[in-house]
Every structure is written in structure tokens, then in C-alpha cells.
Amino acid sequence: QSVLTQPPSASGTPGQRVAISCSGSRSNIGSNAVNWYQQLPGTSPKLLIYTNNQRPSGVPDRFSGSKSGTSASLAISGLQSEDEADYYCAAWDDSLNGGVFGGGTKLTVL
Amino acid sequence: QLQLQESGPGLVKTSETLSLACSVSGGSISSSGYYWDWIRQPPGKGLEWIGSIYHSGGTYYNPSLKSRVTISVDRSKTQFSLKLSSVTAADTAVYYCARHQAFCTKTSCYPTYYYGMDVWGQGTTVIVSS
Numbered sequence: 001q002s003v004l005t006q007p008p009s010a011s012g013t014p015g016q017r018v019a020i021s022c023s024g025s026r027s028n029i030g031s032n033a034v035n036w037y038q039q040l041p042g043t044s045p046k047l048l049i050y051t052n053n054q055r056p057s058g059v060p061d062r063f064s065g066s067k068s069g070t071s072a073s074l075a076i077s078g079l080q081s082e083d084e085a086d087y088y089c090a091a092w093d094d095s096l097n098g099g100v101f102g103g104g105t106k107l108t109v110l
Numbered sequence: 111q112l113q114l115q116e117s118g119p120g121l122v123k124t125s126e127t128l129s130l131a132c133s134v135s136g137g138s139i140s141s142s143g144y145y146w147d148w149i150r151q152p153p154g155k156g157l158e159w160i161g162s163i164y165h166s167g168g169t170y171y172n173p174s175l176k177s178r179v180t181i182s183v184d185r186s187k188t189q190f191s192l193k194l195s196s197v198t199a200a201d202t203a204v205y206y207c208a209r210h211q212a213f214c215t216k217t218s219c220y221p222t223y224y225y226g227m228d229v230w231g232q233g234t235t236v237i238v239s240s
Contacts, residue, residue, distance in 0.1 A: 002156060032222045032223065032224075033222065033223060033224045033226075035223050035226035035227070037157075037226075037227075044206060044230040044231065044232055044233050045149075045157065045206070045227075045230055046230070047226045047227060047228050049226075050223075050224070050225050050226030050228070051224055051225065051226075056226075056228060086156075088156065088157055090157075090159075090223055090226075090227075091223060092221065092222035092223050096172075096173055097170060097173075098159060098161075098162075098170055098171065098172050098173065099147075099159035099162070099172075099223060100159065101156060101157045101158065101159060102156070103156045104156040104157070
């Protein structure tokens with residue numbers, strides 16, 4: 001059971017906009033920045049969003065992040081086939097004094 | 111460009127100690143303001159944070175693994191290491207090393223994932239079997 005809660009799956013057709021939610025608590029998302037990672041099949045995770053809504057250099061602006069209270073969301077607009085991957089949210093947890101991940105969301109592009 | 115590379119045995123016997131190293135190239139492991147992380151991913155499952163070590167040696171461990179985990183830095187070899195004792199089949203996973211920047215104020219630095227884990231190794235598979 002992951003500390004952060006994500007839906008196990010999401011899907012969309014090319015060009016659509018999809019959103020993936022991440023729910024936590026006051027000690028993690030409520031107190032600290034949220035990151036999002038993309039893991040393509042057979043590869044290492046890649047930082048997609050940091051500090052709730054910032055994109056590292058090279059990440060397309062189709063990807064955006066937001067946070068409100070103890071929840072966060074990753075939105076992907078103009079969905080493309082190469083976006084098919086697993087997506088994970090992460091944050092530091094002040095109560096556990098450690099990092100916590102969501103269980104991951106498998107995105108399927110139909 | 112900083113690169114990380116995990117290394118270690120791919121097969122460990124039940125009840126023994128898993129030992130992995132992460133080599134750092136293209137940058138210094140002693141760079142101020144960075145934490146060095148270990149994360150694992152069991153087959154078909156999600157990511158689990160194992161622990162982090164600051165460039166100066168301070169450590170943070172996952173409470174569920176704390177009694178079995180040791181993370182250390184070897185500056186002479188520009189690498190950091192993971193030791194996980196008394197392993198069982200539940201420890202079978204792909205083990206990743208990564209780096210994240212500390213969040214620093216005027217007086218202190220904190221391990222929170224403000225800037226995210228921006229560099230990851232390719233991962234190494236460890237199977238625990240008797």
C-alpha cells in the first residue's frame with residue numbers, strides 16, 4: 001500500500017488531454033513539493049515535473065503539474081503514442097522523514 | 111553530464127547481505143548540496159524509496175527497511191553503496207541509484223524533494239533465492 005494514492009490506470013486517444021491524480025496527506029503533499037516521474041517500458045524513471053509545476057529542460061510543455069492542499073495532478077495535453085508509460089508522483093514525508101511514491105499510473109494511448 | 115552506474119551481484123542467497131555500488135562520473139560525489147539515493151522496484155510493481163545520503167555523510171532510511179539498510183559514501187572511489195542485510199525473496203527487485211538536490215535556506219539544508227531526482231542510473235536487477 002503506497003503512501004501516495006494514484007489511479008492504477010488511465011487512457012486517452014491521440015490529441016486528447018488526460019489528467020492523473022495523486023492524493024496524500026498533510027505530512028507529505030500538504031507540506032512539501034511534489035515531483036512526477038515518467039517510466040517508459042524497460043527504462044529508468046525520468047524526472048518530468050519538480051516543485052509541483054516546474055518542467056526540467058527538455059520536457060515538452062504538453063506536460064504540466066499542479067498542487068492543491070494534499071493532492072496533486074499531472075496533466076498531459078495533445079496526447080501522443082510515445083506518452084504511453086507509467087507515471088509516478090513523489091514527495092518527502094515529514095512524519096516518516098523519508099521519501100514516498102505513489103503506486104504508479106499506467107497510461108495507455110488508445 | 112553527471113552519470114550514475116549501479117553494479118553488484120545479480121543473485122544473492124536468502125538471509126545474506128545484498129551489496130551494491132553506484133559509480134558517479136561526470137561530476138563530484140562531494141558536491142555540496144546534493145543527496146544520493148537508492149530506490150528499488152520489485153517485478154511488476156511500483157517504486158520504493160530505500161534511503162538517501164548527504165554529501166557530508168548524513169543518512170535517511172525508509173522506516174520499513176531501516177534495521178537492515180546501510181548507505182555509505184566512498185569519496186576515494188567516487189561511489190556510494192547500499193548494503194541490505196538478511197534478504198528474502200521480497201527484496202528481489204531492480205535497484206536504482208539517483209541524485210537529488212537539497213533544499214537549502216540561509217542556515218540549513220533539507221532532503222525534501224524540492225528539485226526532484228534529476229539523475230538516475232540504468233538500474234540493476236537483484237534476485238534473492240536460496
